[in-house]
Amino acid sequence: MGTAVITGAGRGLGRATAIRLAADGHRIVAVDLDGEAAERTAAAVGGEARRCDVADWASVDALAASLESCDVLVNNAGIWHFHSLLETTPESVAAVLGVNVVGVLLCSRALAPKMIAAGGGSIVNLASAAAWTNSPGTGIYPATKAAVISLTKQMAIEWGEHGIRANAVGPGLIVTEGTADRHSGDRSRERSRNIPLRRVGEPRDIADVVSFLASDAARYVTGQTIFVDGGITAGRAAL
């Protein structure tokens, strides 16, 4: 097992993924805009921490320069500003595109050369069920996650000859620090009724599938998106 670099690893799905990939035997580099949160995750898994803004070219270049190798990259850092399209502001568009789309590109193009030098690697990008099932008031967020799915395919076709696999995971409704305010008791129960598996997700539901895609068990899988959403993208469970 080699080095796994996970962005947005300070909490939520990124932290759960760091814990899972560490259990798989990877050496973890926990990356986050919140340096203290990254330190906490690194301490929990015996790994290293880096403070980095994935949307900033110089910050990502400094991250890459600080790493000897990268065998697995999980582009997990993501943000959302929920409002209607009519309420969209230039600042909001720049911020959400910057982290969710440009950030995925920056980290991948900065770290892919290390994978190429080592003969290959695995990139796992966090998309979203929202790329497939839009909801009112989610602004540009679903479009950024659709872009992640397209970027994932682009990486797969451009870097496959170097042994790099690129795949995406599309979470459904997962309770994390970032989404907790939308999962209060009654709302969560109401939402669960519409999910085929009748429950919202837990971070480990996502981390287990990231682990699979990062592993040799997925050695012939590239350019794919696996929706880990309890069936949300299959349709509504109730009328």
Ligand SMILES: NC(=O)c1ccc[n+]([C@@H]2O[C@H](COP(=O)([O-])OP(=O)(O)OC[C@H]3O[C@@H](n4cnc5c(N)ncnc54)[C@H](O)[C@@H]3O)[C@@H](O)[C@H]2O)c1
């Ligand atoms: N939780 C869900 O229900 C859900 C559903 C679909 C997709 N996702 C995606 O999964 C990913 C993780 O979601 P989460 O719920 O764990 O989020 P979260 O808000 O709980 O955690 C996100 C982490 O990313 C870090 N981060 C934010 N901007 C950053 C930047 N510019 N550079 C580096 N780090 C940055 C934050 O500091 C935070 O630690 C995101 O890409 C999100 O869009 C989540």
